[in-house]
Amino acid sequence: MPRLSVLLIVCCLSLSSIALAQTSDIQALQQEAEQGDARAQYLLGSAYREGKGVLQDYKEAATWYRKAVDQDFVVAIKALALCYEYGRGVPKDQVKAVELYIQAWMLADEQEAEYVANTLEQTFLPLGGSKDYVQGYAWVNIQAITSEDSRDYRDRVSRKMTPEQIDKGQKLSRELMAKRKQVQAEKAKNQVAPPALKKETVPASGGTVSE
Numbered sequence: 001m002p003r004l005s006v007l008l009i010v011c012c013l014s015l016s017s018i019a020l021a022q023t024s025d026i027q028a029l030q031q032e033a034e035q036g037d038a039r040a041q042y043l044l045g046s047a048y049r050e051g052k053g054v055l056q057d058y059k060e061a062a063t064w065y066r067k068a069v070d071q072d073f074v075v076a077i078k079a080l081a082l083c084y085e086y087g088r089g090v091p092k093d094q095v096k097a098v099e100l101y102i103q104a105w106m107l108a109d110e111q112e113a114e115y116v117a118n119t120l121e122q123t124f125l126p127l128g129g130s131k132d133y134v135q136g137y138a139w140v141n142i143q144a145i146t147s148e149d150s151r152d153y154r155d156r157v158s159r160k161m162t163p164e165q166i167d168k169g170q171k172l173s174r175e176l177m178a179k180r181k182q183v184q185a186e187k188a189k190n191q192v193a194p195p196a197l198k199k200e201t202v203p204a205s206g207g208t209v210s211e
């Protein structure tokens with residue numbers, strides 16, 4: 001058999017093995033997702049969004065993201081926000097996208113919250129197009145707590161605002177931070193503590209007995 005033919009057969013077999021492995025992975029992921037695992041639901045949604053292991057299907061992606069969102073899975077909330085922002089699998093809806101980004105910011109850890117706040121800032125203060133200075137200022141003001149660059153940018157933005165707009169932006173910042181603090185406290189309270197380890201005693205006969 002010619003060497004080229006052998007190579008082609010080997011390549012085909014390798015590709016078939018990869019495809020089979022991907023199919024198996026997707027089936028396992030589908031099963032976990034259907035059982036309610038939020039991480040699996042998010043990953044399955046991403047597989048449909050990217051067309052990885054399955055046919056690309058934005059509507060199916062949004063469906064699985066939404067299931068994970070119902071469990072407050074932060075990365076799924078951001079993913080669904082993107083779907084609404086660009087109209088992928090759902091009607092394009094900027095208001096809904098912003099609502100989801102804010103929900104993600106409320107639930108996210110500190111590092112992830114900074115990323116989401118930056119996304120919201122750019123939503124309200126885009127490089128081009130119309131700007132919402134009050135909302136944009138509020139998100140820059142939040143980022144300015146820990147970022148010198150954001151403090152400089154906030155000061156530049158404020159020069160284009162009226163005193164009334166600045167007051168509204170600062171008030172909105174305080175309200176958002178207070179709400180996030182409340183959500184984070186509720187989240188910490190609802191986290192399930194790991195089960196306590198059972199003590200073991202040794203009976204007179206020898207083996208161990210769990211109390």
